[in-house]
Amino acid sequence: MKKTSISLAIVLSLVAVAGCQSQSSSTDLPVATTVPTTTFAQFSDNFIDALWTLSPTWALYSGKHVNDGYLEIPDDASRDKTLAFVKAQQAALGKFEPKSLSANELIDYHLIHNLLASMAFEITTFKSWQWDPSSYNVAGGFAQIINENFAPLDDRLRSVLARMENIPAYYAAAQANIHDPTLEHTELALMQNQGAFAVFSDDLLKQVANSGLTEQEKALFKTRFDAAIVAINGHISWLTKQVSQLKKEGARSFRIGETLYEQKFAFDIQAGMTAKQLYEKALADKARVQAEMTVLTEKLWPKYFTTAKPADNKIAIRQLIDKLSAKHVKRDVFVNEVRKQIPELVDFVNQKALLTLDPKKPLVVRETPEYMRGFAGASISAPGPYEKLGNTYYNVTPLDGMSHESAESYLREYNHWILQILNIHEAIPGHYTQLVYSNESPSLIKSLFGNGAMVEGWAVYTERMMLEEGYGNFEPEMWLMYYKWNLRVICNTILDYSIHVKGMTEQEALALMMDEAFQQQAEAESKWRRATLSQVQLTSYYAGYREIYDFREEYKKANGQNFDLKTFHEDFLSYGSAPVKYIRQLMQQKAK
Template structure:
């Protein structure tokens, strides 16, 4: 299951003193992560701790109850570790870990997503195996043995899903079916092809893989059948977590305690500004058409299915040149990410993503910029609507977000952070906020040479995140249906119907996906306050470099580091 603060690779830091060796806090940090990796071996693999590679998660009810008890023990241990005086770095780590434990307990005990979201189960096998095959951190035959071991655990995962999941929302089951169905092809095609090369001349090893892989694929095929024919007809549960849980989730995961009514008002005001700017920019392009028609006309120039990845690759070099020429931010490495299709098991509501090597990965350096193609079984209209979202201007903005200077540049800093906690944990309002902030900032600094088409695309991307901000709150605290959310995406964010529905459905299972706009607004306020504090010595590049040095910690904590005397609001 995905920890609220955890990603395949993570980042966080403080430019202060290191944790004293042998301190209570240092010992607790090791204890916390040892317990985390025992619970989530695939997370350990992604971060670079390969002693867990031969294991896969146990999501049985008994294992989940043991995890809950362990978290409560860790909570008590953290209280003891915090009883003495802590160094600044230790205090920040303690706040992060306290929030992480509370967030996970909220998820497991109160929200119980393990009882209501089958996606947690069917998405895990593909990710656990892909994490072993896509990076060359060990000889292929060694990794193949770990793959075989994980494959043997897939049937138990599917059994746990069937035993645990009760009356999920229809939207969750429908997506889980799609994920399970896609994973079958991943195992039978992608994994099988890799294993054949990895086994080399060892026919007995390949035979062992073939048997385990066939069983795992069959388990996922059976899971897809069960999801479609047994669970889907009876999936009538509510996805809404309620205002109280929404506020707690936001507090524990993002350290944001703004009341929901004020949070909503901030989001609505921001959407109105972006909406009006979108209308004005569309008129500059063609005043004879409606704004929606102008945006649609830009999307007429979109990639074909076969050119989607090549088109994404062509956006990279111009962005790097602009960043270096304009002194936007330091790029710590000249290594480029690999741009390829999103794996089938990871395509639930995602158009693009970045997957970077873990901060403790010593050998494998591959990073993957994933772009999601249309599904093979979609009809022509659905495929067309999906591809229209990748017109040239939007594709460039996606690369800004995912790579330069967005996620990839931020993640290139990960290994330098001084504490274990800050290398491994992050919060979404920082990471997604930085990437979303980068889209507007790059155009404000002159990228695109004032082309109104580029600005219109940037505003469309902003409106998409603004709509997520509002729809997430309304779905979970005000009784909105997914259909109401989809209509909002169409009317206020100018989304095509198919994409609007996917976006709204994502909000059903990702309640706080407001973190894109939330983080962006926090970064802009921090930048303004930092500029005032620095006066004549302020530079944009220095602000960006200092921000990224702090890693993925909540922006509330970054304010404490960059503005030590500040007691202002993050919004």
């Protein structure tokens, strides 16, 4: 449940594996081996333009349409071109002395430096382009062009027409790249490529038939469409054979091990600590939160039960949570209840003077569009830096399509108390508020390449901050449910690190999530699958939250009676979606 955005992992795969695209052929596109010396602001602008030339698919997802119509083949040449780009940009960046830069420029410097190093790491060290077949799927870029109404339909269809030309060569290169894959990622690739026919469908051909394309263009479209179908089906057959062979002969482990995990953590999270240190913090926090829940359960038990409390504290906590979860909204008013709560959150933030909310940029609560459903029940769709005047939508999926049993289970999970915490996280003053501030950042670098741990961490931080400031009137039931919600964040870190570094088994993982974090079995099984298919990202929520909260407490102590929470929040958010460790440094320097 988070904002809808393209993750750094996807970004890197677009650049390193499958996303280097241009309108002309790749041999016609020279890669700059030198970058002219300029001011840092000019360098930043030139860097973005050069990156979009290198990877128009990345630009496409960012709302910038550079060369939508070209799909580059993910071969050695495209990876060499990316590495040449990295080398040239690193050389240009190295000419700037960090001490000579302004505070905002210094953050941009660090973000660019990290991004370039990450791109090289993905190609030369991590090498998921060899063992992760799910990296290869053409559907996403085509869906973005077809479904997003950024240009007249005829123009978008012509981009699709041009882009389809290299689909057969794309999948041939993908199969040549794949070496010693994991079974889990191969099965995912098979499932996702089968889903490509939702994009390459009869509906698309009908759109073309009814469009303003010339008859010659329509005929070429059908020819390339048919070739694309053959290529996708061929790749599906190839993947099916791979799955069968891997099941029979054994496959590479999906676990990446401690060395790669620490390296990827450093690039993706950019925290002021190692992955191991964060893991150890999470273990301590899990024990602390469970102790707090035990105290609350002791207090609340007589209010809800006439029987004796079980001696096992975790059993007692689960029973109380189950009892409280029965209090929830009716399924047919779920979206309306979310819509109703947003003004209440706005009023609380304003009354408590927690930070300034811009009334000119209201949040629009809507039912999740059909094509976006199936992933998160709630998410934020925020305008990017190229479309700042657009609406910010809080997407909430109605429960119409669920069975009675599924809807009841969902509503118990997002009960009276947790639904409020969810709205704090997603909307006010969580993701929506942070993204409004981020889009006001004076540089595109922060908005485009912001730190996911800071973005997710801020939303998690606001949940506790709001309760500390009196939201929910310090009701013990609210705090108990908050701790349940917070345990999920804490255990995400323990789970991800334990699986990839310490060899945690599926049964051990399910026991952690169900017995220690009080999750339902379906939710726990889904999280196990997610952890086998991704690495590090699950730690971003806790990493960002822990760093922000710890910094606030340290900053409060250092400033004593001069500390003002609103000022702290607005100063913190003024640096855009930057890694917390850099915001911390700059705010501390500013306070001296």
